[in-house]
Amino acid sequence: MSKYFSKKFDALEAYVPGEQPQDQKYIKLNTNESPFDPPRAVIPVIKDQSRKLRLYSDPESRELTQAVADYYGLEFDNVMVTNGSDEALNYAFLAFADDETPVVFPEITYGFYKVIATLNNIPYEEISLRDDFTIDVREYEGIGKTICLANPNAPTGIALSLEEIEQIVRTNPDNIIIVDEAYVDFGARSAVPLLYRYDNLLVTQTFSKSRSLAGGRLGFILGAKELIDDLKILKNSTNPYNVNRMTAAAGVVTLRENTYFKNSCQSIQFNRRYTQRALEELGFRVLPSSANFLFVRTDRISGEDLYLALKEKGVLVRHFSDPKISDWVRVTIGTKTQMDVFLSKVEEIFVEQDREQSKGE
Numbered sequence: 627m628s629k630y631f632s633k634k635f636d637a638l639e640a641y642v643p644g645e646q647p648q649d650q651k652y653i654k655l656n657t658n659e660s661p662f663d664p665p666r667a668v669i670p671v672i673k674d675q676s677r678k679l680r681l682y683s684d685p686e687s688r689e690l691t692q693a694v695a696d697y698y699g700l701e702f703d704n705v706m707v708t709n710g711s712d713e714a715l716n717y718a719f720l721a722f723a724d725d726e727t728p729v730v731f732p733e734i735t736y737g738f739y740k741v742i743a744t745l746n747n748i749p750y751e752e753i754s755l756r757d758d759f760t761i762d763v764r765e766y767e768g769i770g771k772t773i774c775l776a777n778p779n780a781p782t783g784i785a786l787s788l789e790e791i792e793q794i795v796r797t798n799p800d801n802i803i804i805v806d807e808a809y810v811d812f813g814a815r816s817a818v819p820l821l822y823r824y825d826n827l828l829v830t831q832t833f834s835k836s837r838s839l840a841g842g843r844l845g846f847i848l849g850a851k852e853l854i855d856d857l858k859i860l861k862n863s864t865n866p867y868n869v870n871r872m873t874a875a876a877g878v879v880t881l882r883e884n885t886y887f888k889n890s891c892q893s894i895q896f897n898r899r900y901t902q903r904a905l906e907e908l909g910f911r912v913l914p915s916s917a918n919f920l921f922v923r924t925d926r927i928s929g930e931d932l933y934l935a936l937k938e939k940g941v942l943v944r945h946f947s948d949p950k951i952s953d954w955v956r957v958t959i960g961t962k963t964q965m966d967v968f969l970s971k972v973e974e975i976f977v978e979q980d981r982e983q984s985k986g987e
C-alpha cells in the first residue's frame with residue numbers, strides 16, 4: 627500500500643478471485659465457469675461488432691436490455707445490464723444500504739458481498755447458517771435491513787424455495803431484498819415471478835456461468851422501474867458505457883439460443899448427480915447442490931491438502947481459508963470426461979495416502 631492510498635480503505639480486503647493459470651495444463655474446476663463453449667452463433671456477431679470498435683457502445687444497451695426483458699416477461703424499464711453481475715451487486719449495495727440501513731447476508735456466502743460493503747463504507751451483519759449449512763429463513767423475517775442472498779447459496783450450492791424467498795420479501799416491505807441468482811439455472815426456482823407482485827425485490831443474474839460467457843463480462847439486474855432508475859443514476863455516474871458492444875451483441879444471440887442453453891444446463895445437472903454419487907461412494911460428505919458445483923469434504927484428507935494434491939495432479943478446485951469452511955473444497959462441475967479425471971485423481975490420492983500410511987506402520 628503506498629503512503630498516498632486513502633486511509634478510508636484501511637479496512638478493505640480485496641476479493642480474491644480463483645486462480646486463472648495462463649498455461650492450459652490444468653483441468654479447471656475452480657471458478658464455476660461453463661465447460662461448454664458459447665453457442666457458435668455468437669462468433670459472427672462479435673466479429674461484426676469488432677469492426678465498429680471505434681464507436682462507443684450504446685450506453686443503454688437497448689437491444690440487449692429489451693431481449694432480457696422479453697426473456698423474463700418484464701418491461702424494458704425493469705432491466706439494467708451490467709459488466710458482470712458483480713457490477714450490479716455493487717450498485718445495489720451503494721444505492722440501497724448505508725449507516726441507517728445496514729446490509730445483512732449469511733455468514734457463509736459469496737465473499738464479494740463483504741468486500742463491496744466495506745468498499746462503500748456500508749455496515750454489514752452476517753447471520754450464521756444452521757449446522758447443516760442451510761439458511762434459517764426466520765432469522766431474516768421482518769429484520770428491517772437491506773438483505774442480500776445468493777440463491778442457490780455459494781459455496782454451499784444449497785437453494786431456498788420460492789416460498790422461503792417470498793416470506794423474506796413479504797415480511798420486509800420497507801427494505802430492499804437482493805437475490806443473487808448467479809447459479810439459479812442449474813436447478814433452483816427463480817424469484818423473477820415475485821417481481822410482478824413486490825416492488826422491494828431485486829434479482830441479479832449473470833451470463834458467466836450457465837451461459838458460457840464469463841470472459842465477456844455480462845450480468846443484469848431486474849426490479850421495479852423506480853429501483854432500476856436509481857441504479858441507472860449510479861451506473862451513469864460510474865461507467866456509462868459499462869457493457870462493450872461485442873459482449874452486448876453476444877448476449878442477445880446467447881439468449882436466443884435457448885435449446886443450446888437448456889441442454890448445457892441439463893448436462894451439468896447430469897454430471898453433478900454422477901459426481902456426487904461417485905464421491906459419496908468414496909466416503910465424501912457432499913452438500914445437496916442446485917448449482918454447477920459441489921461442496922465436499924472427507925475425513926481422510928484436509929481441504930487444503932486435497933486442493934494441493936489435486937493441483938499437483940493437474941486438477942484445480944477451490945479451497946477457502948476461512949476456518950468455518952477450511953475442511954471443504956468446492957468442485958465445479960465440468961464435462962463427464964473432466965469429472966472422470968477428477969474422480970480418478972482423488973482415488974489416486976487416497977491410494978497413495980494408504981501406501982504412505984502402511985509404510986509408516
Ligand SMILES: *Cc1c(COP(=O)(O)O)cnc(C)c1O
Pocket residue numbers: 658709710711712713736776780806808831832833834840843844845
Ligand atoms: C460468479 C458469481 C457472481 C458474479 O459473476 P459475474 O461474472 O460478475 O457476473 C455473482 N454472485 C455469485 C454468488 C457468483 O458466484
